[in-house]
Amino acid sequence: xxxxxxxxxxxxxxxxxxxxxxxxxxxxxxxxxxxxxxxxxxxxxxxxxxxxxxxxxxxxxxxxxxxxxxxxxxxxxxxxxxxxxxxxxxxxxxxxxxxxxxxxxxxxxxxxxxxxxxxxxxxxxxxxxxxxxxxxxxxxxxxxxxxxxxxxxxxxxxxxxxxxxxxxxxxxxxxxxxxxxxxxxxxxxxxxxxxxxxxxxxxxxxxxxxxxxxxxxxxxxxxxxxxxxxxxxxxxxxxxxxxxxxxxxxxxxxxxxxx
Amino acid sequence: xxxxxxxxxxxxxxxxxxxxxxxxxxxxxxxxxxxxxxxxxxxxxxxxxxxxxxxxxxxxxxxxxxxxxxxxxxxxxxxxxxxxxxxxxxxxxxxxxxxxxxxxxxxxxxxxxxxxxxxxxxxxxxxxxxxxxxxxxxxxxxxxxxxxxxxxxxxxxxxxxxxxxxxxxxxxxxxxxxxxxxxxxxxxxxxxxxxxxxxxxxxxxxxxxxxxxxxxxxxxxxxxxxxxxxxxxxxxxxxxxxxxxx
Numbered sequence: 001x002x003x004x005x006x007x008x009x010x011x012x013x014x015x016x017x018x019x020x021x022x023x024x025x026x027x028x029x030x031x032x033x034x035x036x037x038x039x040x041x042x043x044x045x046x047x048x049x050x051x052x053x054x055x056x057x058x059x060x061x062x063x064x065x066x067x068x069x070x071x072x073x074x075x076x077x078x079x080x081x082x083x084x085x086x087x088x089x090x091x092x093x094x095x096x097x098x099x100x101x102x103x104x105x106x107x108x109x110x111x112x113x114x115x116x117x118x119x120x121x122x123x124x125x126x127x128x129x130x131x132x133x134x135x136x137x138x139x140x141x142x143x144x145x146x147x148x149x150x151x152x153x154x155x156x157x158x159x160x161x162x163x164x165x166x167x168x169x170x171x172x173x174x175x176x177x178x179x180x181x182x183x184x185x186x187x188x189x190x191x192x193x194x195x196x197x198x199x200x201x202x203x204x205x206x207x208x209x210x211x212x213x214x215x216x217x218x219x220x221x222x223x224x225x226x227x228x229x230x231x232x233x234x235x236x237x238x239x240x241x242x243x244x245x246x247x248x249x250x251x252x253x254x255x256x257x258x259x
Numbered sequence: 260x261x262x263x264x265x266x267x268x269x270x271x272x273x274x275x276x277x278x279x280x281x282x283x284x285x286x287x288x289x290x291x292x293x294x295x296x297x298x299x300x301x302x303x304x305x306x307x308x309x310x311x312x313x314x315x316x317x318x319x320x321x322x323x324x325x326x327x328x329x330x331x332x333x334x335x336x337x338x339x340x341x342x343x344x345x346x347x348x349x350x351x352x353x354x355x356x357x358x359x360x361x362x363x364x365x366x367x368x369x370x371x372x373x374x375x376x377x378x379x380x381x382x383x384x385x386x387x388x389x390x391x392x393x394x395x396x397x398x399x400x401x402x403x404x405x406x407x408x409x410x411x412x413x414x415x416x417x418x419x420x421x422x423x424x425x426x427x428x429x430x431x432x433x434x435x436x437x438x439x440x441x442x443x444x445x446x447x448x449x450x451x452x453x454x455x456x457x458x459x460x461x462x463x464x465x466x467x468x469x470x471x472x473x474x475x476x477x478x479x480x481x482x483x484x485x486x487x488x489x490x491x492x493x494x495x496x497x498x499x500x501x502x503x504x505x
Contacts (some may be wrong), residue, residue, distance in 0.1 A: 009378070010373070010376060010377075010378055013373055013378060013379050014373045014374065017369055017370045017373045017379075018370070020366075021359060021362060021366065021370055024361070024362060024366065025359060025361045025362070028361065029361065093353060093356040093357065094356070094357055094374075095334070096329070096334055096352075096353075096356075097334070097350070097352045097353040097356035097357070098332075098334075098350065098352075098356055098357050098374050098375075099332055099333055099334060099348065099350065100374060253336040254336075256329070256334040256335050257272060257335060
């Protein structure tokens with residue numbers, strides 16, 4: 001068997017081709033093609049912006065911007081994990097019939113959704129700009145790549161875990177969907193944390209998705225990155241990675257038989 | 260040099276009938292033991308393939324031939340025993356695995372060749388040769404869903420033929436091509452072996468397998484009952500076919 005470090009550039013190319021494949025499949029057959037990658041988040045953001053600016057006027061300054069800066073990173077994570085849960089079960093021919101580094105499949109799901117998020121960044125900034133929140137453009141922009149890497153390292157092990165478990169218990173794919181609709185409201189994301197009653201606030205602080213979303217807001221709205229939040233996410237990422245690695249070592253040999 | 264060594268391999272698929280909510284309520288259905296029910300999918304298999312040799316595997320349906328190829332490729336793990344591979348392995352265990360119908364032939368070539376371990380630069384350099392070999396011409400720019408099964412087989416095989424594999428594992432997939440293409444595949448295999456490549460092929464086409472292979476094994480109900488020349492393996496298989504309950 002070839003040395004793993006020698007294989008790395010080849011794996012990166014394979015990841016690139018897998019991601020391109022998914023993007024091509026999603027956009028190629030539509031008339032507007034890749035234009036949808038940016039039109040879709042724009043339309044989504046516009047609907048929310050109208051809804052909260054003129055209809056549901058929430059008593060909070062620039063609520064639309066608050067909402068959008070939380071919703072887009074959330075959508076990336078949510079979509080990556082929900083789709084990644086099927087990364088083995090929906091790709092049985094890739095798992096059974098060809099020799100593939102198996103950890104590349106969940107990674108391609110996460111990266112693909114990350115690219116959709118990256119397409120949405122200009123949209124987010126458009127709404128930040130028209131709401132007059134573009135106060136420190138340099139700080140608001142240069143820290144984005146750091147957060148991309150941090151979220152990637154956080155979402156990837158979760159995707160591996162659900163992808164693996166779904167091979168053995170197919171009910172996981174439904175449970176993940178329900179779990180995320182619970183978390184959508186359980187995480188202070190569509191509402192600020194000070195709306196949470198004092199005695200429940202500890203649960204929000206324990207939820208790793210809260211510092212993740214708050215960090216994005218810190219960067220995108222104020223241009224400030226919070227180190228305590230970042231540390232919090234990184235500890236979660238490390239713990240999840242170890243857990244995912246152990247589970248993968250135990251279960252990966254059985255994947256091809258069960259999908 | 261031994262490119263593949265299979266030592267005392269046992270493989271079972273376990274009991275795959277799962278207890279779901281329906282079985283809990285209605286109760287389990289008792290299914291009669293059939294032709295394919297046995298404890299081991301493969302039982303105590305040992306053989307090896309030397310570099311530059313070609314091995315043909317024959318046997319009835321459901322006798323473990325494809326499982327054996329998956330073990331050699333490494334997508335399945337043996338329950339007991341060991342499988343050792345050397346060199347780069349290319350496999351065609353299924354028609355168009357890893358192909359996507361909405362991608363063009365060109366895009367599928369890149370993806371498939373990358374799965375087989377080629378670098379993008381290598382694929383670019385060989386792209387024209389791959390298209391030439393497949394004889395698909397301008398159809399290479401069409402999405403794969405417009406292809407016939409034979410065209411998909413041509414494309415898949417063209418990629419495999421340019422993947423510089425040290426070992427090729429082929430499972431009964433060449434039958435879909437037309438006569439001229441099958442001839443082309445056979446010529447490729449013979450050239451590949453004479454250049455030092457190692458070939459393992461599963462087929463029910465006994466004439467072709469005799470032409471391509473030197474060694475042969477015959478499987479029956481998960482057991483290896485013959486490992487010698489391809490002629491004796493095929494004879495053994497024919498004998499089983501006349502009295503299958505043996």
